[in-house]
Amino acid sequence: MYNENGNLFEPYQGFIRGNMFQDLYSSFGKVYEIKPMNEQAELLTYIDMLDFACIDLGLYLDIDPDNIQMIQLYNQLREEKKKIKKQYEESYGPLTLASKALEARPWSWDETPWPWEV
Amino acid sequence: MWKYVKKLEYPVNVRHKELTMAKNLLAQYGGPDGEWAAAMRYLNQRFNMPDERGKALLTDIGTEEMAHVEMIATMVKQLMMGASIEELEAAGLNAQYVEHDHALFPVDAAGVPFTATYIETTGDWDADLVSDMAAEKRAKVTYENLMRMTNDPDLLGPLSFLRQREVVHYQRFKELREYYKQKYNKEDQM
Numbered sequence: 001m002y003n004e005n006g007n008l009f010e011p012y013q014g015f016i017r018g019n020m021f022q023d024l025y026s027s028f029g030k031v032y033e034i035k036p037m038n039e040q041a042e043l044l045t046y047i048d049m050l051d052f053a054c055i056d057l058g059l060y061l062d063i064d065p066d067n068i069q070m071i072q073l074y075n076q077l078r079e080e081k082k083k084i085k086k087q088y089e090e091s092y093g094p095l096t097l098a099s100k101a102l103e104a105r106p107w108s109w110d111e112t113p114w115p116w117e118v
Numbered sequence: 119m120w121k122y123v124k125k126l127e128y129p130v131n132v133r134h135k136e137l138t139m140a141k142n143l144l145a146q147y148g149g150p151d152g153e154w155a156a157a158m159r160y161l162n163q164r165f166n167m168p169d170e171r172g173k174a175l176l177t178d179i180g181t182e183e184m185a186h187v188e189m190i191a192t193m194v195k196q197l198m199m200g201a202s203i204e205e206l207e208a209a210g211l212n213a214q215y216v217e218h219d220h221a222l223f224p225v226d227a228a229g230v231p232f233t234a235t236y237i238e239t240t241g242d243w244d245a246d247l248v249s250d251m252a253a254e255k256r257a258k259v260t261y262e263n264l265m266r267m268t269n270d271p272d273l274l275g276p277l278s279f280l281r282q283r284e285v286v287h288y289q290r291f292k293e294l295r296e297y298y299k300q301k302y303n304k305e306d307q308m
Contacts, residue, residue, distance in 0.1 A: 016279075017282055018278065025282070044129070055127075094124070095123055096121060115188065
């Protein structure tokens, strides 16, 4: 009844399409590459990609909770995301209010740009 | 509870002012099948899902819809940046300017304000999930119409991403409904 999971895109390919599942992908025109403008944007895109893969696999797992392979992949992506997020926050400031980058003075939550202003 | 992540789900960097597209995109901000309506619909309906799978799915999709609200808001804001009164007027955004200046306000593409009736909730999982599937389909059509109205890759990238998310959400709602129909022996009947 549910998707078989041998059918996943690589995280970047899934991210730019908005869909991790090849058999569920519905094309409409071309696929748009993401072109980061600098090093910071490039690292952020990598986080976006891992975040997205977790979101999409998470929705799948909500209704197929016994899929061991998918749970393993989810946790692999989650660990990688945690690592890269830490690296990003050390260089560019906090993404969340749980970040270690908030030890900086002055209060660094105010220092980083808002997403609509980047 | 919710926690904020200071980034978008998918990057948005619109570099051209285009007021007619800003107005068009409001369909997905304050419209009946827009992202605010979707977020509120699922986050409201989740309290009445009959088991853990439904509560999880509606919470997670509802949460993702809030990230989509932020993407649409970013596109509208960036498309309107630096617009003069004359330019707003020429694009039919004079009423927007009079009441809201350059601020965001949840209306649809025709300027009709958001209303709570968009948050369709019946307390019946089958009625709610059928309505959720239909809402995802309608939003997908709206994204396709929006994509036909622009050539700007800065808009087409995020719009194509958002369109595809409707496809995925539709499928997950459909799978949940199939599962519930078996679990609760509900036939497809009125």
